[in-house]
Amino acid sequence: MSLVVLRDVSFAYDGTPVLVDIDLVIEEGDFLAIIGPNGSGKTTLVKIILGLLRPTAGQVEIFGKPPAQFSNWDKIGYVPQKATHIDPFFPASVDEVVGMALISSRRQGSAKGREARAKVRRALEVVGMAEFGREPIGRLSGGQQQRVFIARALVTSPRVLFLDEPTTGVDAETQTAFYDMLDRLNRSEGLTIVLVTHDIGIVNKHVNRVACLNQKLIYHGDHAGFCRSDAFRDMIGHGDHLISHEH
């Protein structure tokens, strides 16, 4: 089943093209990496899919509907690029941060009180943070905060999870545990994951689909095909701000 479909999508900031004629389909069960050099439009593409930006041309469908008409946002989990750049003194407990995302469910009257707390607890268990529920979010390390934000993205039991550079500034050991957790969610829970990254090491080890951007979509397909593609050689050859970490 196609969860996200983009047809001829273009986007420009003040007349400067950022994305040009993007055609992309995200299928259920994909672990898709959106890669490309800095400024290639990766984050912009995700924001267009989520309805945070409007494309200047083309069509976007998410679960069969344009973002403006889509209302069941519980099906979408999102961890933005600078999720951990929060005010460290914001007085929110881990439980409160994770529970924020239940707002859509509450609006529908399906998650109140004990039920909401149980959902928050389960989401924190998935990311191994259950014992930190009462801790202020600002007292956690960057890696722990990132897990909390993943829990917030998972608490509504989404069908697809969008992660934008989720391990920026996180140490290598925590990154390994983090991506192992994403692998588990994708393989065991069937969660579709869309990961924005410029870390080729993550791409090589974890994902099964790759979309390579540089204003245009220069490759979209499986990971093995990407490794044999001109796009891969071009990017490695030119050292286009791609990095490779061992995980």
Added chain:
Amino acid sequence: MNALFAYGFLQRAFLAGILIAVACAVLGVFLILRKDAMIGHGLSHIAFAGVALGLFLNVLPLAAALAVAVASALAIVKLKGRAGLHGDTAIGIFSSLGMAVGILLASLARSFNVELMSYLFGDILAIEPLEVWLSTGLAVAVLVTVWLNYDKLLFMTFDRESARAAGIKIGRLDTLLMVLTAVTIVLGMKVAGILLVAALIVIPAAAGLQVARNFRTAVLASAVIAVAAVAGGLALSIAVNIPASAAIVILCFVAFGALFVLKRGRGLPPASD
């Protein structure tokens, strides 16, 4: 404190003061964490023009101030969102204009200068019965609106982008918060006066944030501090015959100072204010 229960006007002042202080404190927590603490200061200056206009046109000053403050709050939201002006700039423009218009109207009609002073410095003990019930009703409406939108306001305050991605209409909530703030500032004028009402928004919330480990505690602590300051300020005002507005704001500051020192004494990190 026995006098509080002996006179109707004191009971009404106490009831209105408590509810307005709670509304100020609750909104203050959101505003401080959004880095919008100065909006209270700006809207109070704008409300000055509304009060002067009301006195000039011989309509209820509170109603005129309410209309002017809400209209200006909406204009500030528009200027921030569409004209690309930084939030503080829009507030600065409208607050200066408000003071200028207020001074101009006061100058044109010299007869109401004394009444205008009661709004500048606040006089909750002289509050009219109609104003008491209007204030009480609006304060309850503000608190109920915040309660109904609490989760969305919290999410938006903490992480705007994720809140938008979760389907929350950020623009509508920004407008709602500004309108609620404008209403609350106008209500607070009678408690603390135009010159000091912003303190009711900022200081109890700043004090509550010193001790909070989570958001709910921050809101509750701020409300408790605000209620204690209003009750204590009114009692002090009656007991030693000092202006209630000054007593209330000084007690707010004492609470903030005590919690600030207590927190540093425990070696805890600074709060976000």
